[in-house]
Amino acid sequence: MPANRLNIYLKSELPYLMMIIQAAGDATKPQKQLSAVQEIRLLVCSESPPINELIENGVLPVLVECLKEKGHKSLRYEAAWSLSNLASGNSEHTTQVVAAGAVPYLLELLKSPDLDLCEQAVWALGNIIGDGPLLRDFVIRLGVVPPLLSLVQQDMPHQFLRSVILAIGNLCRHYDPPISAETIDQILPTLNVLIHHEDVEILKATLWTISFLADGSQDQIQMVIDTGMLGKLISLMGDKEDTVRRAAMRAVGNILSGNDEQCQKVLGLDPLSYFPTLAFFSDTELREEILFILRASSRSQKWVQAFINVGLLAKITEILGRGEMHEKAVAAMVISNLTINCNEEQLLVLIEGDVLQPFCDLLTSQFEQLSRTVLNGLRNMFEVSQSLADKVAQTIDECGGLAKIEILQTHEDVQIYQLALNIIERYFGCET
Known part of the structure; x- marks a missing residue:
């Protein structure tokens, strides 16, 4: 079909759609049938595909019937391609493709020696599976896994x-x-x-x-x-x-x-030996994945030491001070988690690594979860410290952390003000 003619019908004029659907279902005229299915495929692959109109006028059973024509590779190929695009619409469209009985015939195509035909079936089934657990489990029950893996x-x-x-x-x-x-x-x-x-x-x-x-x-x-x-x-x-x-x-x-x-x-x-320390800030998405790992894994003093040894502390400190807010929140969680399992020597490294200034700056964040994260981290530091307790308190005070903790004693969130009150009373020798 000439491109200019196709453009005329991209708005899906009903008489035209009914005409090509009827031609696509007429197996007595194979060449016209193939041309009609190809036109359907062009329509469903267009920028504004008339999916609703095609389905409402009965295209699905016609395309499924075309999948059965084992002696006509091109017809099956065009039909499978069309069904793949129809199944990539909204959930209702995908469900209608399945209800029309397409899945068993698409599964048969997975066994085809023709890779082009097989690949179209893979795409169509992948779109159906991707709709959600209901259709996924339906396709699994029909046996998609073994033939798919065999490819x-x-x-x-x-x-x-x-x-x-x-x-x-x-x-x-x-x-x-x-x-x-x-x-x-x-x-x-x-x-x-x-x-x-x-x-x-x-x-x-x-x-x-x-x-x-x-x-x-x-x-x-x-x-x-x-x-x-x-x-x-x-x-x-x-x-x-x-x-x-x-x-x-x-x-x-x-x-x-x-x-x-x-x-x-x-x-x-x-x-941690695989972490690209020099390129740590070169890629935003990569940095977020690294933070995701560090947040999830502070499980032992051995891990804390490995974190320190590869130079990640300076990177996390920089994110605390200059990262995007969501990155700061994850970096704060990383530090807070490190304080759960660190020993006194490792705690001293954290303090001398200038972590406390940007860490405490986040105490009065507008995000309550972030305030709780920092308070928990500070409490953990005090619980770990023995000979370092005075140094921890002094450093928190000097970087403005104590003043911020005092402000949080009047916070509307019960957990936040109780954490703040507990730190003030236990570690700064003050009463409210």
Whole structure:
């Protein structure tokens, strides 16, 4: 169809839509049928696709019928492409594609030796799965996982594998409820293969998929650890590609949200040695992932010492003073967490590293959670300090922290004013 003619009908005039849908359903005229399905595909791929109008006028059963034409590759290809785009609309559109009976025929196409045809089915199924847990579980019950995973072969073109891993990623997204442990068990060996892939896009998508799984329960985190991929995950935090590093850091950070034993598995592999200290501020998204890991993982004096040894304290201090507000909040959580498990010697490093000035400046933030975070951190410092108690109090006073704590004694939030009152009475020898 000429481009200018297509533009005329992009507004989806009803007589025209009905005409091409009727032609697409007429198998007695194969060439006209193929042309009509191609025009439908052009419409649904256009900038303003008339999805509602096409569906209301019966395009879905026509396209599903076209998927059945096993002797006509081009027709099936165009129909699968059209269904893929229709399934990428809103949730109602996706549900209607499924209700029209498309999924069983798309699953059949996963077994096609023709990679172009197979890839269109992968895209369509990936869009359906990505709608949410209801349709995801429906497609899983119909058996999508084994044929989808079987497509991950060493000799497959990179572009094809990118489509496959994106569909697998949609299976693993952190919906409520999550996918079953049985399905995760099926998927993880494939992810353990793809995590070694040379293609950056495949590797990045694989890492995000792993991060989705690690963002679940402790049982899911343990399943990821049990694959033996943890060492590779941590090493990829030092990859030359920023997008790979960010995805790897998110996956490792999610694992660190697990129990103490799971965290120790990570810490035992020295993840901080992969942190790019010189380039720490070069990429905003990378910096946020690093902060995410540091916030999640202050579990022991050994971790605190590793944090100090690689020079991260100065970086966190700089963020406390000059970062964006959401970065300051995470940096404050990092410092507060470090104070839970540090010893006196490590506490002295924190104090002499000029942390207290920007840390205390956040006490009177407009965000209550941030005020609580800083107060908790200061209280932790006093609880750790013995011979250093006077030095901690003096430094807090000199940087204006004491005056801010006194102000917080009248805060409307009960937890904040009680924390402030407790610190004043116990460590500054004052009464209200």
